[in-house]
Each structure stands twice: as structure tokens, then as C-alpha cells.
Amino acid sequence: MTSRQRHPRVVILKTGTTYPSIRERFGDFDDWFLRGLSPALDTTVTDVTANDLPGEPADWDGVVVTGSPAMVSDRESWSEAAARWLARAVDARVPVLGVCYGHQLLAHALGGEVGYHPQGRETGTREVELTAAAAEDPLFGALPRRFPAQLTHRQSVLRLPPEAILLGRSAFEPHQAFRVGPCAWGVQFHPEFTDAVMRAYLEVQAPELVREGLAPDRLLADVRPAPQASQLLPRFSDYLLTHQR
Template sequence: MQEDNTVQQNPSLNRKARVVVLKTGSTYPRLLAQFGDFDDWFLRGLSTELDITVINVEAGELPGNPEDWDGIVVTGSPAMVSDRAEWSENAGRWLATAVRSEIPVLGVCYGHQLLAHALGGEAGYHPDGRETGTHEIELLPEADSDALFRELPKTFPAQLTHRQSVLRLPEGAVLLGRNGFEPNQAFRIGPCAWGVQFHPEFTDTVMRAYLEVQAPDLTREGLDAEALIAGVKPAPDASSLLPRFSRLVMERAR
């Protein structure tokens, strides 16, 4: 009887950690038809041991109290943080509350920029234009002791596609990764909120498809679309952030 009472008094012992994916936009129609949407790609990378809910914040859906969740993931978007759309600003304020409550957060691309903006940093157009394709990420010494990054190699390839960037980190943020184009590729703020400019949810197949759709624009911008397509390769270390984040959330929720 005592064991039964213990289970009843501690229902959290049997529940899965709850993660909300804040969907901030949708991919190109061609990619949507082939591969599904942004949230689908995250669901494939996050652990099946999580209880995951997708909330479309771009459509005005609300994620409730941040403390209702054990972890938060914020997707990429074709929108621009600097436009300060009402839905985006609302999501940013909600994220700032979550960070203050020490709920684990992983913001990706738009989510990375929104997280920085919401906490007092600055997001805007990169002065040198677009970064897209497979590129190397360099981790800084601060990543050696970081809960999410510490087991990753010092350099690794990652999939990227963005025109806006984090131009200024929030006060107190710890820079974890960079490359020659983008000085703020990854950061942490507080004990468990991370932003990454690169896309751990992208496969090399998805990256290649992105470049094929972008090719006319890339050519107009003076980029070599064919070389970028030829340069796409798998990025397993970058993709490992999703299962790593999953484990971190589950461990903190115990």
C-alpha cells in the first residue's frame, strides 16, 4: 500500500518530461511537400521519450505558463526578428520569463535571434548578407564546461541559412561558438538557455534542397550556388544537439 500511495503522491515519477516546440514559421512550399515542416524536423531529432507539444506562435497560439513545461525549443522562420511583429514580440517576452524561471530553452536560427533580442541583445541583418550551406563552427574554450556543448569537437560542420544574425549578445550571455562569417553562432544565457544560429534539425538532404530553391537569389547576390550545393555534407555533431538537449531536459525534470 505504501508504494501505491507514493506513486499517487508523486505522479511526476511516471510522467514524461514535457517539451513545447514554438513554431515561428514554415519552410518553402516545395520542401514542405517533400519533408514536412520545421516542427516535423525537430520532432525527428528530439527524443521519443519526451512528451512534445507544438504551439504555432506565428498563428497566435499561446504556450501557457512557461513553468508548465520542462523544456522549450524555438524553431527557425522566414520572418525577421527586427520586424518586431506582435506575435514575435509576445513570444519573446514569454521566452524571457522562461529564462528567468530557469526552464531549459533551445532557440534555433530565428529562435536564437529572438532569444537574444528578448533578453536585451540585438538582432538584425548581417552586414555581409546571407550565410547558407554547410559551414564549420568553432567552439570557444567556454564551451568546454557547458552542459550542452562540452562533449562536442572543437570544430564541426553545421547547416546554415540566414540573413539576420545576433548583432549584439545580451548582457551576461556566454559566447560558445563562432565562425569566420558569424561571430555569434552559439551562446548561453543563464544556466540552461541556449541560442544557436545553425540548424541542428536540418539533414544534408534538406540543406541541399534549400540551396536548390535559393539558387536564383544566391546568384543575384554574387554567391556560387553550384559550389554551395556541392559543398553540402552531413553534420552529425551539430544534429546531436537535439538528443543532447533532450537528455538535459529529462535529467532536470527528474
């Protein structure tokens, strides 16, 4: 690194916290993203549910938005403020990666529709299929056409924002990944999850899953590693390192 170069400044917008038992074993949402992102990034975590938003979007070279137990459709004040901030980030062409809640919040911020999935919850390891457009995408272009991914959500992007490019889908979820503009991505699946974290989620969710008519034992048996999905975090890191603003 030359004297004129610097580490890209990235802010993780933390939009909630995981179950206490999972946090005790594996850490929290921000820990998982920090594990997957490159150490060459200058990374800051801001809990937007309790703190002010981190300055202006243009102050940052990249933005990551975590998952959350909250629901975008509840339109809590902190969430709506974060949505407006994200819209400004996209306008400024600051690279953004929104995951699960972050994916839905980004879609909402840009004019899409978010709400409960009409078929209920999706959880466990599922297969994501990429669209033809993904072949030319900076993050998805090197991934296989189909790959496993970890998922857990009840709300979905029901309608993509105008001008969004659909990049991925699944049998259950038609909007698994999208991009708006050159560098704002939303992914419903969890690239930050390990298979151990996915199993822990299913174990905690088991009573609710039974009430919802799902089979936690079968879902647990189907959990497997998802290394291709996890590549999104280092690939986003590489994008920031090679497209430094």
C-alpha cells in the same frame, strides 16, 4: 520509469513554415525537430504566428523555438509576444533551445541586438568553432572543437545579451551559439537539418544567391552531413530527462 516519474513536457514554438516544395518533400520545421528530439519527451507543437502562446512558461519542462522566414527586427506582434514569453521562461529557469530565428528571438528577448548581417546571407554547410567556455557546457561539452553545421540566414545576433556566454562562432558569424544562465541556449546553425534538406534549400534559393553574388553550384558541392551539430537535439533531450523540474 517509476509511478512518480513522468515524461518531461516540452513545447515547440513554431515561428513559421518552410518553402512549399521543401515541405512537400521533407515535412515542416516542427517535423524535423520531432525527428531529432527524444521520443521519451511529451512534446507539443504551438504555431505562435497564428495561435495563443502555450500558457505560462513554468507549465513546461523545456522549450524549443524553430527557425522562420520572418525577421526578428520587423518586431511583428506575435514575435514580440513570444519574446516576452521567452524572457519569462529564462527567468523561471525553464530550459530553452532557440534555433536560427529562435536564437535571434532569444537574444532579442534578453537584451541583445538582432539585425541584418553586414556581409549578407550565410547559407550552406559551414564550420563552427567552439570557444573554451563550451568545454564546460552541458550541451556542447562533448562536441569536438570544430565541426560542420548547416546554416541559412540573413539576420544575425549583432550583439549578445548581457551576461551571455559565447559558445560558438565561425569565420562569417561571430555569434553561432550562446548560453544565458544555466539552461537557455541559442544556436544560429540548424541541428534539425539533414544534408538533403540543406541541398533543397540551396536549390530553392539559387536564383536569389546568384543575384547576391554567391555561387549556388559551389555551395551545393560543399554540402555534407553534419552529425556533430545534429547531436544538439538528443543532448538537449538528455538534459531535460536528467534535469526534470
